Amino acid sequence: xxxxxxxxxxxxxxxxxxxxxxxxxxxxxxxxxxxxxxxxxxxxxxxxxxxxxxxxxxxxxxxxxxxxxxxxxxxxxxxxxxxxxxxxxxxxxxxxxxxxxxxxxxxxxxxxxxxxxxxxxxxxxxxxxxxxxxxxxxxxxxxxxxxxxxxxxxxxxxxxxxxxxxxxxxxxxxxxxxxxxxxxxxxxxxxxxxxxxxxxxx
Ligand code: GRF
Numbered sequence: 001x002x003x004x005x006x007x008x009x010x011x012x013x014x015x016x017x018x019x020x021x022x023x024x025x026x027x028x029x030x031x032x033x034x035x036x037x038x039x040x041x042x043x044x045x046x047x048x049x050x051x052x053x054x055x056x057x058x059x060x061x062x063x064x065x066x067x068x069x070x071x072x073x074x075x076x077x078x079x080x081x082x083x084x085x086x087x088x089x090x091x092x093x094x095x096x097x098x099x100x101x102x103x104x105x106x107x108x109x110x111x112x113x114x115x116x117x118x119x120x121x122x123x124x125x126x127x128x129x130x131x132x133x134x135x136x137x138x139x140x141x142x143x144x145x146x147x148x149x150x151x152x153x154x155x156x157x158x159x160x161x162x163x164x165x166x167x168x169x170x171x172x173x174x175x176x177x178x179x180x181x182x183x184x185x186x187x188x189x190x191x192x193x194x195x196x197x198x199x200x201x202x
Contacts, residue, residue: 002029002030002031003030003031003083003084003187004030004031004033004034004080004081004082004083005030005031005032005033005082005083005084005085005086005183005187006032006033006034006035006036006077006080006082006084006085006086007019007032007034007035007036007086007087007088008035008036008037008085008086008087008088008090009035009036009037009042009044009087009088009089009090010037010038010039010042010044010089010090010091010092011039011042011043011044011089011091012042012043012044012089013042013043013044013047013048013088013089014172014175014176015088015089015109015175015176015179016035016044016047016048016088017047017051018175018176018177018179018180019032019086019088019179019180019183020032020047020051020053022180022183027180027184028180028183028184028187029184029187030083030084030183030187032051032053033053033054033080033082034053034054034055034056034077034080034082035048035053035054035055035056036055036056036058036073036090037055037056037057037058038057038058038059038060038090038091038092039091040057040059044089045057056073056076058073066095067097070095070097070098071097073098074097074098074101074102077101077102078101082102083105083187084105084106084107084183084186084187085102085105085106085107085141086107086179086183087106087107087108087109087141088109088179089109090108091120093145094106094141096143099141099142099143104140104193105186106140106141107138107139107140107141107151107182107183107186108138108139108141108146108148109136109137109138109175109178109179109182110122110136110137110138110139110146111123111134111136111171111172111175112125112126112134112135112136112137113133113134113135113136113137113153113155114137114139114146114147114150114153115146115147116131116134117129117134118145118146118147119145119146122134123164123167123168123171124164126158127158127162127164127167131158132157132158133155133156133157133158134155134156134158134167134171135153135154135155135156135171135174136153136154136156136171136174136175136178137150137152137153138150138151138152138153138178138179138182139151140191140193149193151182151185151186151191152178152181152182152185154174154178156170156171156174
């Protein structure tokens with residue numbers, strides 16, 4: 001039986017597309033059963049529609065409280081038997097309630113070599129700082145933003161002729177290669193967090 005994963009995204013969705021492609025090309029053995037999106041205008045929504053993947057649009061104002069909102073999301077994910085939550089440009093910080101409900105089963109991709117350049121503008125921050133090497137990090141999510149055990153990292157050199165746009169392009173190319181590999185490692189139970197193996201729930 002294929003394991004169900006949910007991708008959370010708020011924007012463009014190029015990592016979402018890379019994961020869909022990896023499944024289609026059988027480099028990744030799972031079912032992307034759900035896209036969770038918090039932005040009704042995100043281009044990723046159309047990409048999910050084209051790929052035939054169910055979308056859950058989570059609009060916080062529709063709920064009486066943040067807790068009620070998150071409990072509803074957790075119920076939905078559990079009912080869909082989601083084994084792994086894959087954050088791919090999801091701009092909302094997950095609360096401890098959600099992190100706890102899926103402890104060790106949420107991963108994130110960040111366009112820098114963590115712990116350097118946390119935050120929403122990591123590529124530009126690294127570029128403007130003048131570092132010679134930046135990169136991509138995939139990590140397990142904990143309660144802190146852009147923090148948690150690192151699964152994979154890949155360095156991306158910044159060349160003298162680089163512009164922000166050319167660097168962004170190379171970073172995204174690395175992301176699209178790295179994220180399917182990281183998801184596969186998690187689903188195969190090969191990622192250990194504090195002595196525990198990230199095994200799918202039985
Ligand atoms: C990626 O750069 C990812 O590292 C960061 O958000 C961006 C999402 O891009 N967390 P996309 O929507 O997948 O194109």
